[in-house]
Amino acid sequence: MKHTISVTVENKFGVLARVSGLFSSRGYNIDSLAVGETNNPLVSRMTIVVHGDDRVLDQVIKQLNKLVDVIEVFDMPDGTYVARELCLVKVKSTTGARSEILEVANVFRAKVIDIGHKALTIQITGTEEKVEAFIKLMEPYGIIELIRTGKVAMAREMNSDS
Amino acid sequence: MKLSGSDIFIECLRKEGVEVIFGYPGGQIMPIFDKMYDAKDIRFVLTRHEQGAAHAADGYARATGKTGVVVATSGPGATNLVTGIANAYMDSIPMVAFTGQVPMALIGTDAFQEADITGITRPITKHNFLVSETSKMADIISQAFYIASTGRPGPVVVDIPKDVSVNTSDFHWPKKQHIPLGYSIPKAAAPEQIQAVAEAIRISHKPYIYAGGGIIISGAENELLRFAERINAPVTTTLMGLGGFPASHPYWVGMPGMHGTYTANMAFTECDLVIAVGARFDDRVTGKLTEFAPNARIIHIDMDPAAIAKNVDVDIPVVGDAKAILTQLLEVVDERKRNGWNEHIETLKRERPVFYEDKKGTLMPQYVVEQIYEATKGEAIITTEVGQNQMWAALYYKFDKPRQFISSGGLGTMGYGFPAAIGAQIGRPDATVFDIAGDGSIQMNIQELATAVQYKVPVKVAIINNRYLGMVRQWQELFFNKRYSGTDIECQPDFVKLAEAYGAHGIRVERPEEVRAAIEKALEIPGPVLLDFRVDREANVWPMVAPGEPIYKMMEGHEL
Numbered sequence: 001m002k003h004t005i006s007v008t009v010e011n012k013f014g015v016l017a018r019v020s021g022l023f024s025s026r027g028y029n030i031d032s033l034a035v036g037e038t039n040n041p042l043v044s045r046m047t048i049v050v051h052g053d054d055r056v057l058d059q060v061i062k063q064l065n066k067l068v069d070v071i072e073v074f075d076m077p078d079g080t081y082v083a084r085e086l087c088l089v090k091v092k093s094t095t096g097a098r099s100e101i102l103e104v105a106n107v108f109r110a111k112v113i114d115i116g117h118k119a120l121t122i123q124i125t126g127t128e129e130k131v132e133a134f135i136k137l138m139e140p141y142g143i144i145e146l147i148r149t150g151k152v153a154m155a156r157e158m159n160s161d162s
Numbered sequence: 163m164k165l166s167g168s169d170i171f172i173e174c175l176r177k178e179g180v181e182v183i184f185g186y187p188g189g190q191i192m193p194i195f196d197k198m199y200d201a202k203d204i205r206f207v208l209t210r211h212e213q214g215a216a217h218a219a220d221g222y223a224r225a226t227g228k229t230g231v232v233v234a235t236s237g238p239g240a241t242n243l244v245t246g247i248a249n250a251y252m253d254s255i256p257m258v259a260f261t262g263q264v265p266m267a268l269i270g271t272d273a274f275q276e277a278d279i280t281g282i283t284r285p286i287t288k289h290n291f292l293v294s295e296t297s298k299m300a301d302i303i304s305q306a307f308y309i310a311s312t313g314r315p316g317p318v319v320v321d322i323p324k325d326v327s328v329n330t331s332d333f334h335w336p337k338k339q340h341i342p343l344g345y346s347i348p349k350a351a352a353p354e355q356i357q358a359v360a361e362a363i364r365i366s367h368k369p370y371i372y373a374g375g376g377i378i379i380s381g382a383e384n385e386l387l388r389f390a391e392r393i394n395a396p397v398t399t400t401l402m403g404l405g406g407f408p409a410s411h412p413y414w415v416g417m418p419g420m421h422g423t424y425t426a427n428m429a430f431t432e433c434d435l436v437i438a439v440g441a442r443f444d445d446r447v448t449g450k451l452t453e454f455a456p457n458a459r460i461i462h463i464d465m466d467p468a469a470i471a472k473n474v475d476v477d478i479p480v481v482g483d484a485k486a487i488l489t490q491l492l493e494v495v496d497e498r499k500r501n502g503w504n505e506h507i508e509t510l511k512r513e514r515p516v517f518y519e520d521k522k523g524t525l526m527p528q529y530v531v532e533q534i535y536e537a538t539k540g541e542a543i544i545t546t547e548v549g550q551n552q553m554w555a556a557l558y559y560k561f562d563k564p565r566q567f568i569s570s571g572g573l574g575t576m577g578y579g580f581p582a583a584i585g586a587q588i589g590r591p592d593a594t595v596f597d598i599a600g601d602g603s604i605q606m607n608i609q610e611l612a613t614a615v616q617y618k619v620p621v622k623v624a625i626i627n628n629r630y631l632g633m634v635r636q637w638q639e640l641f642f643n644k645r646y647s648g649t650d651i652e653c654q655p656d657f658v659k660l661a662e663a664y665g666a667h668g669i670r671v672e673r674p675e676e677v678r679a680a681i682e683k684a685l686e687i688p689g690p691v692l693l694d695f696r697v698d699r700e701a702n703v704w705p706m707v708a709p710g711e712p713i714y715k716m717m718e719g720h721e722l
Contacts, residue, residue: 009344010342010343010344013292014280014284014292017281017284018284021284021285025285043343058471059468059472062467062468063468065467065468066466066467066468067289067344068288068289068309068342068344068345069289069342069344070344071343071344072344
């Protein structure tokens with residue numbers, strides 16, 4: 001099963017290796033990992049997406065909690081968090097296709113961030129599903145290059161009146 | 163006043179109350195060794211190999227309960243510590259390992275004797291540090307000792323680049339312990355959990371206590387004894403838990419698992435409640451998991467949340483220190499009356515004891531251990547190597563006190579016992595320390611004879627010499643059609659002459675009637691003694707559960 005794990009860590013060298021080592025030593029491939037500083041520069045936050053056997057993941061999460069540099073770990077259940085990722089797609093754009101591509105981008109509220117004679121570079125932000133749908137639509141035009149940040153996730157505010 | 167990193171290092175060790183450092187010098191650690199030369203209040207023990215130093219620090223820690231300290235140089239010095247660090251990690255032993263490192267500016271350049279030791283030891287340490295600036299030295303060392311010795315203990319590596327040990331900085335010992343943000347130690351358990359345990363015990367007809375090394379780490383032996391007597395439950399202690407409950411107590415049923423006693427394994431199979439305290443359901447204990455304790459609810463008390471439900475499903479998890487939790491339980495748990503379960507277990511214990519076939523006129527390994535037990539009145543500290551020697555020591559020496567049995571449980575490191583014995587003896591100078599060794603294992607760190615002789619460490623080594631790598635040979639006999647691939651080590655040194663060459667004493671024993679006198683003689687000699695017991699070549703460790711089988715399927719004491 002797919003898990004989205006949020007990990008807050010001390011912002012120090014070696015922490016990323018400690019965290020990723022716990023997955024790699026058990027033969028797990030990390031689907032995506034996004035990391036950056038929080039509003040407190042001493043603390044960084046990671047969003048790790050990984051899939052696999054629940055028992056083993058449960059063990060990995062407990063081991064993550066044991067790491068001295070790890071402050072907090074949340075395995076976020078579906079529906080309890082909001083998540084976004086960013087993706088850059090460089091797509092071939094012959095003169096004929098260009099307007100079509102721009103139209104699709106418009107519908108997805110994607111932005112063109114670079115434009116050349118033969119290619120457009122488009123930035124799209126959103127949920128994994130939205131990004132994937134957009135990529136599918138770009139495929140027929142010919143994707144030259146693509147990069148995804150992996151998702152960043154944050155727990156929803158759970159108000160009693162919501 | 164500004165101090166050099168090396169001076170700060172010495173001051174920090176003083177603040178931590180370090181009495182002994184085991185180690186080995188080399189280029190990048192020389193500034194620190196230079197200061198150690200003047201620090202007459204901190205004893206330095208030079209081993210003859212860094213692995214020996216790590217195991218000696220580990221043996222010192224196990225015998226005393228204090229944190230063991232080892233110092234080595236960069237590169238090969240550091241990598242030679244790796245087995246010793248992994249060994250301490252698997253058995254939760256408090257240890258701080260200091261390594262020299264090439265100067266900061268050279269890190270990552272494949273400099274002479276450079277190794278990324280923080281990278282190498284990441285999965286085998288509780289935590290590790292690279293001291294990147296002299297000003298951080300004191301804070302890091304204080305954190306290292308704190309992390310190593312608290313919670314579930316373990317080894318911590320502190321890697322010190324040469325320039326960091328030479329540069330100067332103000333010395334500030336932290337007034338208040340700096341605890342990393344993500345580090346916490348479980349204290350008392352929630353009252354509901356304690357009540358749940360008490361209730362499970364109240365409704366149980368066949369409770370069974372399974373106690374591990376956590377009892378010894380926590381110093382919970384008195385609480386465990388009171389608890390067992392309160393609920394009148396039989397008690398098994400794991401290899402790591404030996405001595406955590408008195409072997410002479412009528413409730414003790416021996417060690418469980420692959421080479422456990424019949425009673426200990428059947429009690430798991432028949433009980434309706436397992437109360438695990440400071441034990442981790444290791445595969446060598448549980449055997450085939452699907453048939454382990456099939457009728458029992460499981461209570462698991464452990465300091466480490468990650469140890470709970472790692473291997474078996476747990477009904478009542480309790481996170482906390484064994485001593486604290488048992489104390490909480492003693493406040494609420496009612497006395498449980500003895501019943502047919504107790505009588506059944508006591509009958510099994512009487513009728514199915516551990517035994518061996520005594521081939522007349524042949525020196526049997528089990529007999530040697532029994533005689534060491536008798537001659538030392540059961541009071542010695544016993545270290546072991548790994549293999550048959552270890553299992554015979556565990557089965558035939560009866561341990562009544564904690565910190566009496568020192569053995570590589572998790573990693574199973576051959577060559578551990580002898581340097582560990584040296585460390586244990588240095589920590590406990592008044593104790594009798596015996597290393598029960600195999601002829602294979604002893605050769606893995608035999609160079610430490612020089613250490614024992616140099617520092618007049620009076621350890622006794624009993625080599626159970628069968629000219630085989632005996633445990634592997636036993637498996638080959640049982641599971642590989644007696645094809646003794648790579649296990650015949652008939653070519654070996656004359657251990658008596660070898661001991662003498664190092665300036666120690668050597669005694670060879672070939673007949674059963676010579677055993678006791680030889681042990682008595684060894685005990686009278688004030689220095690290290692190597693006893694070469696030439697035992698039956700193909701004696702096996704019984705009972706035994708074949709790998710992958712359930713633990714109730716035991717092969718018992720008949721030579722095949």
